[in-house]
Every structure is written in structure tokens, then in C-alpha cells.
Amino acid sequence: MEQVRREQAGLRAFVRMLGLRAEAVDDVAQEAFVIAYEKLQTFERGTNFGAWVRTIARFLVARERRREERRQRVLSEPILEFLFDPPLASAGGEDEARAGALRACLAELPERSRRLVQQRYYENLPPAVIASQEGRTANDVRQALFRLRAALHSCILRRLDALPGSP
């Protein structure tokens, strides 16, 4: 169960990535660990524990989707099939490095982009609200966020590649 400590950040990110509403993420991630514990005898030692627990989490998210009729941000199954089949390998101990790289990349952003990150993620404002505040269209804001995430992703990869011990 050292694995709980190692995998919990990645698992939470994974569950969130599937689009589960924020307040349910921790509950589902914890339940995934509990089920993993209950089914531990079925886990094949030597294989990827993180990928296994993510597969469990994915089923739990699908259950959440079926359970709740009201619209929430859970990706539809056809898209999940493409994105996560086979399940993503666990990032394991790389979580801290990725988070550190993200922080460094955020610090490099121009003021306008940093403001957009703050509004969307730290203040949790929907694109439409940001758009009304900034005198732009919601689509403009969504596209700007899309480009911003792409730039951050490239920056993170560049920084991770530059870390000592990187291949």
C-alpha cells in the first residue's frame, strides 16, 4: 500500500481528467483504492498497479455517469475508448516533477495568459463568464485556453526532458 501514496495524485488527476465533477473526484479515487484492496488477490504482481487502479476508476466513473441523469462533464464512452484504451500507464513518482514543471511553465507565461489561467482554474470561472468580463466571445476564450494548454504541455515536456536522468 505504499502504492496508495505513490499513485494517489495521478489517480485523482486521471479521474478528474475523465470529467467527473470536482466534488466527486476524491470519493471515486478513494473507492478505487478500496476496491483494489478488496481485489488484491486478482492483481498480477509485477504488472502496473497504477494502470490497474485506473482501470477500476474508469469503471467507477462510468457508473457515476449512469447513476446521474443530470448533465455533468463525463466524456462519452466512444471518446473514452479512443483516449484511454489501453489504460494510461501510471505516471507514478513523476507527479511531483510534472507539477513542478507546470509551476515553472506557468511562471513563464505572459501576464495575459497567466490571468486567463487564474480566471479559469483558480477562480473556476466558466469561459462564458471570462468572455463577458474581457469583452470577448466564449469561443475566443475556449480557443485561447486550448492554445494555452498546448503551449504548457510543450513547455512541461521540454522541462521534463531536461531533468537529470531523462533519456
Next chain:
Amino acid sequence: MKRPQPDPELRESLARLVEGESEPADEQRVAAALRAEPELTQALRAQLELDALLRQEATGLPGEFVESVAQRIEAVRSAPEFSARVAAKVSGRRSRWRYGLALAAMVALVAGAAVWWRARDPRGTRVELAQVAGVVSWSNDRGAWESGLTDGALLGGGTLSVEGETSSAVLVFRDGTRVTLTGNAEVTFSDDGQKRLRCTRGTLTANVTPQPRDRPMLVRTANAEIEVVGTVFSVEAELALTSVSVERGAVRVRRIDDPRSALVAAEQVAVVDAESDRPITPRQTPAARTRWQAAFETPVDDRWSALWRPAEGVDPHRVAAVPVLVGGKQKFLRPGVKVYFDPVASSGVAVSSRTVLRGRVRSAEAQQLSVFVCTNGANGGFAGNFGRVIALSAPPDAAGWREFELGLADLEPVPVWRDSFPRAEGTIVRFLLLTALEGFEIAALEIAAP
């Protein structure tokens, strides 16, 4: 990440999907595109990963997560149906001792992980000290203790003591939030995704970067709790009063044990009095005074650190110095007289180029008087500490009283604040401290701009 160059409709669908605003038509369009363009899968996966990473960065990780998992597993493990199920499976496939050992190891590991998490706090609290003046020490509840801290020290969660009225320090959190402590302050802090500070004495000024909406920064004093999402504000935790001044943004303030709260907006001040249960009423931050004086005709109140003495014979009403803790390279007690200015009556005394401090002081021998002021900006934020030592060289009158006068704009900035706050002019004096090597009395004090 290789940026896709899809048609405008698909681009809009992709963006809506990542933002969680997609309609069924968007998802159908994206699913069709994913089948046709494998590169798009990587790009979309990267977008979703980044979105998740940013959300996680914004909301942080709960320190209790591992412990919660441990508790849930323990509950499952101790449930009778689970034990029966385990027993059946074990008898069928594995030896009992081996499974029991695995169970025990698992529980031990979960517990160990929880302990490890609490002890090491790997993604939890880490703050950097900056602009340290005087003696600053840190301790935590596991017995660690460090004193004589200097700029750049990295600290985990614990209690920071800024010892001495003239000492100060800044805690810089990883997200750039800066908490300035002045005036013999003590604060206990932690950050496990949500910043929690408990200010037990002194003054805390915070410049808070936007915090996750569901994890606002919480500042507690003996009688109040302040909830902050992102703003600049000051908290003065002294005696039975907590005063909160907001420079920018807004904070929510409530009395401990009272669910009612009040929103304190920019340029407002609220005072929480431990001895009153009246609703908290924010008020416009009062304008700074341009003149203040004290003749000590009545006993001094709690905002003074001084011993009041009534008129007696030829001696006028006066106050005598009391031991005051001051901090330099070492902390020491000095005879001193200190006064905080009432934040409700006024935000302090404004310092202009012509503002002077005057007084009548008596001591057994001619000596030097150290004048120290802690200042705020117009709406409450910290604006620097300033001081100067003057010689009480004027000849005494028949009763031994000497007069002194000093231009407050001429005060020198405390070295660590020299770059940030080089001049006292334009600031507002929040507290005034006079100290000397030997005991002294003061019969009159005045700050005025002639």
C-alpha cells in the same frame, strides 16, 4: 503536443469538450475525427491531461487523502462479510497464514503511508522566509525547533515566532502568497492545498494570490476567523480584539463559534471584540489623522504598553516605561512605551514631510531614546518599519523633564525593508514604540504637522 489544425467546427467542438461544455453533436463529431486522425487522439489526450493537471494544481491535494483511504480500507476489512469472503477465498486458493500476512502487511502499509504523509508532507506546506529582521524562530508539533532563522530558510508547517516589537518576517508560499508578520507576532501555519494560519499575537498582513474557491485561505485569531480567496488585507491580533482591514478584494470574517459572518470589502475595516456578541459591522476605513496627542489625564487603555501614573505634587499625569521585548540580532528587554492606534477611530497618524513627533520625557540621566514606528498604507497594507535614535540632550527643567522633537519623515527604514519601503513619508503610523537603555517617564506625546 502537436497542435491539430482541424476545421473550425471541429476546433470548437474540441474546445467545448475539454471545457466540459460539449453537446452530443460535439462528441459525435470528435469521435468521428478521432477515428480518422490518430494524431488528434494524442492532442486531445494532452489537452485533457493538462486540464486535469491545472485543476489539481489549483485545488491542491488533501493531506487527509491517504488517511481516508486507510480508514475506508480498515472499515471494509473489519466488516464481517468481508472477513467471511476472505476466509472462503483463502481456504479455496491460499494458505491462511499467507493471506493473513498479506492483510497485515497491507494494513501496516496503509497506516505507514498515512503516518509518512503526515510526517513528511511531501506536497504540503513549504514556505520560504524573506525579509527577516530581528529574532525569528520556528517550531512544529513533532519537537523540531530552529532559531536565528534568516532569509531563504525553507519551512514546513509549524509555528513561526517573530520575537520583539521591532522584528518582522515574510512567509512566502509556493503560490506567491506573502504573509508579513510584524510586532512580536506569532503564527501557526499549514498548507495542504488549503492555507490555514492561526495568528496568536502581533500583526499579520497578507497579499494573497487567488486561492481555489473551495479551499480559501483561513486565518484564525483568538476570537475570529477570516476566509480569503485572494486579496490584500491586514489582521491585527492583539489583546481581546481582532481588527481586519482590507486593502483590495474582500474577506469574510466571523466570530469564532458564531456562524454569522460579514463580508469586509476593500477599504473597509471590521473589529471583532471577544467580549461582545454583536454582529460584526464592517465600516469604511477611517481616514488617517493628521494630529494625535496624549496628555495621560486618564489611565491608558489596553492599546498602550505603559504604566500610568496620576499627577502628584509637581509631577503631571504621565506614563512610565515597562519592559518591552525588542529584537535585533538578539532579543532583549528594554524599558519602553508603546501605543497602537485604534483602527476603528482612525487608521493611524499620517506622515507628511512636515510631521513631527514631540514629547516630554524624564529619566535619571541624559540618555538616548529610540523611536520606532510600524506603518501601513492608506488602506491597511504593511508599508514598512522605520526608526531612529535621538539624544535627549536638551537641558531638563526643574522637575527633570526634557523636551524632544523629531521629524517622522526623517526616520530611517529598517534595513530589510529599505528597498520595498524606503521612506516613511506618505505612510500611516500604526504603532509607535519608544525605548531607552534606562527607565523613563513620558508626560506628553504629540504627532502633528505644524
